[in-house]
Amino acid sequence: MSFQITEAFIQQFADNFKHVAQQTQSRLERCVTPEPNIVGMSKSVNRMGQRTAQRRTQRHADTPINDQPHSTRFVDLFDWDDGDMLDDQDKIRMLVDPTSDYVKAMVAALNRAKDDVIIEAFGGVSRATAGGILLPTSQKIAVGGSGLTKAKILQTRKMFRKNEADNHNGEELFITYSAQAAADILADPQLTSADYLAGKFLQDGDIEGKWMGFTWIPSERTPWDGATRRLYAWTKSGVVLGTGQEIKTKVGEDPSKAFNTRVYAKQSIGSVRVEEEKVVEIAVAEAA
Template identity: 35%
Template sequence: MSVNITTAFVKQYSANVQLLVQQMGSRLRSAVTLESGKIGEEVFMDRISATAPQKVTSRHADSPLISTPHDRRKVTPVDYDWGDMIDNPDKLRLLIDPASAYSANAAMAMGRAMDEEIIGALKGSAYGSTSDSAVTTATSAIALPASQQMLSTVNTFAVDGENTSNAQPLTVGKLIDARKRLGASEADDYDVNGNSNLFLVVNAAQLAYLLTSTKVNSADYNQIRALVAGDLNQYMGFNIIRTEKIPTTSGTEEYSGSASDKVPQVTSVDEHYVYAFHRRGIGLCVWEDIVARISERPDKRFSQYIYYRMTLGATRLEEERVVQIMCQDAAVDKS
């Protein structure tokens, strides 16, 4: 065979586009209170506080008039969009048509942005109002109170020999504490189908620490007995949602909002946040759901243009329905 045969070698290229690893869309949208079709520069979600009946102590008394407390939580819309272009000359030089892959990539990015808004509502300040006028002025920022925050050193309900004085990752004891705090506020009910309204938002690192617990691995404690498949999706009444979008106590990452809107990111050297919350603790208002357009741009030589947009906002509706758990990024410390 000729020594020059190598010049005839060919290269074969795939006819498919592979999307690289990423969170594929929103994971938290179905875990919160959703209201669609909103209009206006801001929306107020109305709330009603609990009341109590009065005892009847005499006959023929006047009818009771018990004033029901009303207030509101403000939601401000945030606009997101995404666009990319495929030049016609480029399409002639490709084995593939990237339009569908670009579109799928855009849809997943919009879903992640939605989760970022929800996580921001879990962690950030809420704004409320008691005004009933047409022009409503929001109150000052309402932070998550200390009673709803668990430090990494708080291990009141330590089990399996966990050290109660040192910082710990996510443990069964911390979940017991979070469930106790939610239960004490009556924030642990179920929906009409008997499904839990409680959710636990956790990253892969903290979920791994939780899986090392003998209590979680025990069939007596595990409700779904699916750990052998590496699938822990419900425990202690919490529906577990894993996402790497939850923040840490330090470090910043620019989310896909404005350049000045920075939030902590997950790193391997800091404490991680984990959130336990009730569905009605977070409100997501949608002005315009995800809209997709794929069309030609006459101003760009009729190149194909892929465009996505959405407008939404989120707020914490009730502090008693949210528990923030700070967790050490280290193995369980046992005494």
Template identity: 25%
Template sequence: MAFPDINDSFVKQFESEAHMEYQQMGSKLRNTIRTKAGITGESTTFQVIGNVDVGTKARNGKVPRSEASHAPVEVSLQDRYASVMIDDLDELKIQHDERGVQAKNIAAAMGQDTDDIILTAMDASANSNNVSTAETFSAAATPIGIMEDFGNASIPFDGELYACVCWEAWGDLLDLDEFSNADYVPSEQLWFEGVTAKKWLGFNWFPHENLPVDGSSDAKCFYYHRSSTGHAIGQDYSQRIDYLAEYDSNQVMAKMSHGAGLIDDTACIERVYNSA
């Protein structure tokens, strides 16, 4: 006796929903760092290229030569999975769209997991400007100091600087005229669904609800250049749905193979914010 198959239109509709929702509800950090897709194998490397010196030469002398260092940073891939079961008969009894609900559920979980992997990599930063004592943005002087740290480190202000802060920091920033008053900053730029980011002091500022915390439960906020961290992808987000006869249920399963690594902590500063 043949087992019942899932209607093809049901499968195609679900796949479309899942992919769309991952784009809308997915990682906030993925598009702010270096990405390397199509990785074959269990790991890949990101290259760190050293600085080149410039000098003069004497008449008939040799041109000064630099040995630009190459320091590869290895990033290992992790196979990540998520699944839910939808009872076949339950779908006849519920009034909401269970497929749509679970599409959002899985997409949000995988997106958050992507950010967790990236944040774990950033948390390894040993930048000398890291601050482990909880601070607040009671005045603009603290954010301005962060800008100065990046400038003094010769990090380019090329539109690729990001400030990922906890919601408490975001709320305090909104109390600063220098941050929220149109007389000081340009119009807001909506750059991912549902959250407004501001460009201020050369950084793209945005709030994040799942930042790691220290021993006092204060959030670790990250200020970084896109090139500081790498995200390697072996297989991007995908999902499938299968009918399991022994459970009389449809199993929705999503997976992704990826990893992240800190490439250069010169351009990644971690500062603890008073959020407990």
């Protein structure tokens, strides 16, 4: 037997790439109001306030002139980009051209950035003519040492009804949930006894479509400090996603880098909470 036979062994290279587990699409973009084709650094969102009618108490009285309340919020655009370089020699060594996979990975990163921008708008400061507007305490549900419970979901639903910001006024309600929140629901006998969960959630281990008045959106990107997760419920009209430029990718030779391949992707987006009454922050206990 020749001990040098190992010299004849060859190494087989993969002819494709496997993308690691990751969120590749924006899950929240379709759940907010789009404001496309913004030109400039920002765009105003004009709000019209609630009027109050007065009882007419005398004949031939003057026609009333009451001021219409107005206010403004602003969508500020910020640029996001990603890029990489591929040497021609790399392609030879790998026996495969990874360019398209690089583009795919960059687009996924920019899609996740869309969700991050929207999530920041949920609980962040909204820029208005009068200054920065915080999400008030009245729109927040305290953690109370518990995860996502039936009581918290019902309290959230009550807040939208009280604010006249639910389906009775043509609003579409959404809510985020994390993997732990889904586990909390499965562990809550008050919730798992419901017909929908017994027939659907307990079988699939997931929430599809509407339940308790909300369309449920899975997300692991909402704020989490290692002990408390902040989930958000909102109406589609309550948050705006502004777009100055949709995701754009470019692949080409870079003459300054020995004409090797440059891969690049970018977008310009911004988001703002338009009405505090249409967003609820739900704090839930969530350990690592």
